[in-house]
Amino acid sequence: MSKKLHPQTLAIRGGKEQTEYREHNQALFLTSSFMWDSAQHAADLFSKKIKGFTYTRTANPTIAAFEKRIAALEGAERAVATSTGMSAIQAAFFTFLQAGDHVISSRSLFGTTVGFINNIVTKFGIEVSHVSPTDVDEWKAAVKANTKLLFLETPSNPLGEVADLEALAELAHSIGALLVVDNSLLSPVGSQPLKHGADISVSSATKAIDGHGRVMGGVLAGSEELMTQVAVYCNSCGLAMSPFNAWQLLSGVETLSLRMEKQFDNALKIAQWLQAQPQVQAVYYTGLPDHPQAELIRKQQNGGGIVIGFEVADTDAAWKIVDSVELFSRTANLGDVRSTITHPWTTTHGRMQPEEKLAANIRPGLVRLSVGLEYVDDLIDDLKQALAR
Known part of the structure; x- marks a missing residue:
């Protein structure tokens, strides 16, 4: 051709x-x-x-x-x-x-x-x-x-x-x-x-x-x-x-476009739902319309991505969510078709000194989600019951 x-x-x-x-x-x-x-x-x-x-x-x-x-x-x-x-x-x-x-x-x-x-x-x-x-x-x-x-x-x-x-x-x-x-x-x-x-x-x-x-x-x-x-x-x-x-x-490359399109969509719905929860103090997701860099994101990204960060009160509150989910996998990997959850302060960023983490805005109450391909309402229901405990 x-x-x-x-x-x-x-x-x-x-x-x-x-x-x-x-x-x-x-x-x-x-x-x-x-x-x-x-x-x-x-x-x-x-x-x-x-x-x-x-x-x-x-x-x-x-x-x-x-x-x-x-x-x-x-x-x-x-x-x-x-x-x-x-x-x-x-x-x-x-x-x-x-x-x-x-x-x-x-x-x-x-x-x-x-x-x-x-x-x-x-x-x-x-x-x-x-x-x-x-x-x-x-x-x-x-x-x-x-x-x-x-x-x-x-x-x-x-x-x-x-x-x-x-x-x-x-x-x-x-x-x-x-x-x-x-x-x-x-x-x-x-x-x-x-x-x-x-x-x-x-x-x-x-x-x-x-x-x-x-x-x-x-x-x-x-x-x-x-x-x-x-x-x-x-x-x-x-x-x-x-x-x-x-x-x-x-x-993986052969299905990447299809997977990302759906996972980006799922992530946006979950991020918007998290914004409405009283236990959640902040939500970090580049697909949110009110993201402070929304104009730049539209210019150089084709969607909001698969990773969401959200903050709750402290480590105890974050661990309770991580321990209470039933669908999200407790693992450090991201980008999987299976949704995952982790506590960055004690896992992915755990080897950093406390002052290094705080300088990077990684705080004890931060939870990270990687959103997969499950039915999005099931993922939201899982987070709902975890936040309610």
Whole structure:
């Protein structure tokens, strides 16, 4: 077809290389290495004179198919798959940073990401400044002569703070730095950061891309030039995705648009219901019409997402809700077709110091929901009985 295909079509049809057996589904190449015809063939493959596969740590047909489909959804020239979301973030940092460099990071991040930045990145002589994700002036004030990378997640997990990507991209590029965006909460269906100026979009494929809580994975998307450098780093450090995980994730990609559309709709209905409950002190969800950044959200998001944060009085009240639900799964994963619930203060952000949590507006009474595909009235009824106890 000469017509340019829609990303939703490419998410199903893109990247597939059919074998001689003409299988309909993407084949699983569960192998550590690939054979060559001769010494010359091997030499040509290893020198990149010809395209092909040599070793799964470097490349694999199943993984390549997954990468091509994510690139199509992200609007990227290329994507690189990794073993987990955290390994993707590691690659985004250590591919492009060295001792003496400076990073500006949002202070509103997933707890493990905060730990990685504060405890691992800084061990290598890289300086980090933390700023509000929503205050562009804070980002500008944090710039130094050695600033090389700006990092954030938007919306933030679990408070739904939204960063102005175009403004931050302009800032990053004016000083010769990269803008790296964690897109895990919305997935490439809910947001395409590259279209708003980001250099690299990073996702935990474990979350919405898989959508069924089966396997782990990460993925980075960006220009061919940047992703070539990322691929070299991932190959050297052994961050490769498993072919089996890629095969599972491919089926997740194929239904991602449909799942996100329904899960976004369910999440909005639950967030609006929570707003009306007297026990709930605040609700954080980017799909709410009265969100303080509603105009920006309409500009750079395709929906409100799947994560809702809401606050009750204190830890005891939050734990009572978590312990009382009957449908919501008590687990840390998000993006699943099954709705989940957790208490960030003591779980996802539990390893952070109290002052770090409070600086990121993570408070003891905060509860996080990831909304799935169950019948929404059943989910509301479950929350209703939990709040009433």
